[in-house]
Amino acid sequence: MAETPLLDVKGLEAWYGESHVLHGIDFDVRKGEVVTLIGRNGAGKTTTLRSLIGVVGKRRGACSYKGADLLKVAPHKVARLGIGYVPEERGIFSSLTVLENLLFPPAWQAGGMAVDEIYGLFPNLKGRDSTSGTRLSGGEQQMLAIGRILRTGADFILLDEPTEGIAPVIIEEIGAALRILKDRGMTIILVEQNLRFAASIADRHYVLDQGTVVDEISNNALDANMDRLNRYLGV
Amino acid sequence: MNSTTMVSSLQAPRRLRTTRGLLLALVVLLMICAPLAIYPLFLIKILCFALFAAAFNLVLGYAGLLSFGHAAFFGGAAYVTAHAAKIWQLPFELAVLAGTAFAALLGLAFGTLAIRRHGIYFAMITLALAQMIYFMAVQMPFTGGEDGIQAVPRGYLLGIIDLRDITAMYYTVLGGTILGLVIIWRTVNSPFGHILSAIRENETRVTSLGLKPERYKLIAFTLSAALSGFAGALKAIAFQLASLVDVTWHMSGEVILMTLLGGMGTLIGPIVGASVVVGLEHFLSTSGLPITFIIGLFFVVCVMMFRRGVFGELKALLERSKP
C-alpha cells in the first residue's frame, strides 16, 4: 500500500424512494488516476456518482475523501471540496447562454482554467457566447458541460458517459481533452459503456453489476481479461 | 392492464362485502331514527354538505382535478331554486330541478374552459370563474344583495306532503341525499369511473389507448356540478334561504376541507368530513372562537399530518394489516 487513496468508498448503499439501488459498493481512486465504472444499464454506475455528490434519496456506508466523509457533507458543500460533476444528460441550462453556462458554477478552488484556456481545449465553443446553451449540438453541449467544471478549480471530476450519443470525431476530441487533463494531474471517475474509449485513457476499471462491484481490472490486463469482461457486460 | 387490477381491488371479498352492507344498513337506520335525538335542521345541514362533498370528491378524488369553484354550483343552484320557488312559485320538485339544471349548465361551461389548462391552472381558473358568479350574485337585482332571497316557501312533496313539517322535510332531504350518493357510487364503480381513475393515475396512457381524457373529465365535472347544485337546491328549500355565504370562495374551500379531512377518493370519507366540519362549525358558532382561523388550522394540519384524511388513513391501516 503505497499511499492512501484520494477517494475510498466502502459499503456504499443507496435508495431512490423505496427502491434499493446500490447494495454495497467498494472501490477506491488514487490521486491522478482515471478510473472507470463499467457495467450494463441499470448496474448502478450513475447512481454511484450521484450518491457521491448527494443527489439520491437515502445513502449508507462511507466515502472518505480528503479526510471528510462525503455522506456527511451537505449536498451543496461537496463542490467546495473540489469535486466537479458532469451529468449524463449534460445539464446545460436552456435559459442561459453558452457564456452564462460556462461562467455558471462558482470557482471554489484556486487553479481553475481561464475561459480562453477552455476555448483552447474545446475550440468548438469559441464564438458561440451568446447562443442559448441548448442550441448547441450534443457533442458541443458535452464540451460545455466539461468546460464549465474546469473553470471551478475542481481537481476531481465525475464524468457520466461523456461519449453517449456523440459523433466519433467529437469523441476523439473529448478523449484528447481528457488526456490533457490527466496529464495536468486531475483525478477522474469515468462512467462509460464504450470500452474502447475507456481503455484509451483509464488506469483501472471497476465492473458493476446489480448494485455491487463484481470485479476490478487494471487497464494493462484488459486484453487478457476480455472474455470475462464481455461476459459481465453481456455482449 | 392497469384497469383490470383496479377492478379486482374494488371487488372486495364476500365477507367484507356483507359486513359493509350491514354497516350501511345500520347507518341508514340510524339516519332514519336520528331526528328523534338530534335537531332535524342540523341533520339536514349535515346531509346537504355530505352530498356536496361527495359530489366534489367525484372530481378531486376520482378524476384528480382540484376545483376551487364548487361554491358557484352549490350557491348558484340555491339562488335559482329559491327564485323559482318564491317568485315563479314552481312546485318543490321543479324548483329543485331548476337549480340542479342551472348548476349542470354552469358546470359544463366552467369545465369546458378550465379543462383546457392543467393542474394548478385548473384550480386558479375555477376559482376565478366562481368569483365571477359571486360578483354577479352581489350585483344582480334578483339575488337580493346582502339579504339574499329569504322566506322561500318549502311547498309540498309530490303535491301532497306538506314540507313545512320539519320531519317531512328531513326525510325528503335524506331521500335526496341517498339518491345523489347512489348516483355517485354507481358512477365510480362503472367502467366510466374506472377510466376516470386511470386518467388520474396516468393520463398519457389513457390517451394512447385512443380515449379522449378531456371528454371524460368534462362529463365527471358536469355531473359533479349538477349534484353539488342538487345539494345546494335542497339546502335552499330546507333553510328557506339563498345567500351570498354559499357562493363565496370560503365555501369552495370548505368543501375541499371536508373531502380532504374525510379522505379523498373514498366514498365515505367526504361524508365523514362533512359531518365533522358542520359539527365543528356548529360548536364553534357559540364558542366565540374565530371559525375561519380554526378551519384554516384544520387545513394546515390535514396537509402536513394526514394527507389521506381520516378515512383514507384508516383504510391504509386496514390494508397494511392484511396479510
Added chain:
Amino acid sequence: MTDIFGVPIAVLLGQLLLGLINGSFYALLSLGLAIIFGMLNVINFAHGAFYMLGGFAAWLLLTALGLGYWETLFAAPLMVGALGAVVERLFLKRLYRVDHLYSLLLTFGIALMLEGLFRHVFGAAGKPYPIPSSLTGGINLGFMFLPMYRAWVIVASLTVCVITWLVIERTKLGAYLRASTENPGLVQAFGINVPLMLTMTYAFCVGLAGFAGALAAPLYQVSPGMGSSVIIVVFAVVVIGGMGSIGGAIVTALALGIIEGLTKTFYPAASSIAVFVVMVLVILIRPSGLFSREA
C-alpha cells in the same frame, strides 16, 4: 366640451389613473406569484394574506410604535418576509416532494388562518392610514389633478418590479435562480445552497406582497379582507399572462388594471368581473396564456 362617449376627459383620466394604481399592485403581487411558482412550484394562495399583513404591519407600526411612513414602508416588508421564511422552512419545504396541489391547499389554510386571526383581533372594519405629509397635495397637470401619493405608488411599485426583473434577467444571482427552475439538483451539485435560495426567494416574494400592502395602506383602508379580494383577481391575471415570463406578468397586470379602470368609467356594473371576462376570452383564444413559453 372634452367628452369621450359622454364621459368627461378628467373623469376618464382619473379612472385610468386608479386602474394604473390597481395594475401596479397586481404587478407586484403577480410578479411574486410567478417567481414563487417558477422556483418552488407552489401556487401561493397566502399571497393575498401577506399583502394584508403588510398593510396591518404598517398600520400597527404607525399606531402602536409611532413609526413614520418611510420607516414602516421599509420595516413592514421585512417583517412579512421574515414570516414567509418561517412558513417556507416549517411547512412548504416538506411538501416539495408531494403533489403540488397540497402546497396550494396548505397556503390556502394559512391564508384562512391569517385572515381569521386578524378579523378576530381587529374586527372587519377598515383602519384608516394617513397619507404622509411629504406626499400630500398634488400636481395640476392642466387637464387633470394628479395627487402626489398616487403618483408615488405607481413610480415606487414599477421601480421595484423593474429592479426585480433586472436582477433575475441580468445578474449572476438571477442566473442561479433561472437555472434552479430547470435543474435544482445540478445547481446544488455546483456548490450553491439551493434550499437556502428557495427560502430566500419565498421570503423576498412574500415581502414584495407586504410592500404592496404597506403602499396600499394610505390609499385603501387596512382591513382583514383586503388580501382575499385581491388574490383571486391576481390569479386571473396570472392565468391570462401565463407564469413563464416575469416581464409578461408585469405587463399583463398593468394592462388589466387599466382595462378595469376603463370598465369602471363606461360600464361600472361590470368592473368587478372585467378581469374574469378577459380571462375567459384568453382561455378560449390562447389557452396557455399570453406570455407562456410552452404555447
